[in-house]
Amino acid sequence: MPKDYAYRSTWAHTYSRAYNKAHRGGLSKEAMMAKYGRFPKKGEWWLESMTEKEWIADYLAKYPKPSLN
Numbered sequence: 001m002p003k004d005y006a007y008r009s010t011w012a013h014t015y016s017r018a019y020n021k022a023h024r025g026g027l028s029k030e031a032m033m034a035k036y037g038r039f040p041k042k043g044e045w046w047l048e049s050m051t052e053k054e055w056i057a058d059y060l061a062k063y064p065k066p067s068l069n
Helices: 011-023 029-035 052-062
Strands: none
Touching: 011 052
């Protein structure tokens, strides 16, 4: 069965990728592993410039979720 790459162009996928990078402190996986040696745990937020809630609000202000209309 071939892979379906359609999900990668959706808003949800873009948000998920941006959230994960912010969760890691803005670092790529390779840089994160070099600096910390592990992934952040569920309650950890490594981005120092803003909190998780502030990041979410900022992201949604810049990139609002498209309506289905």
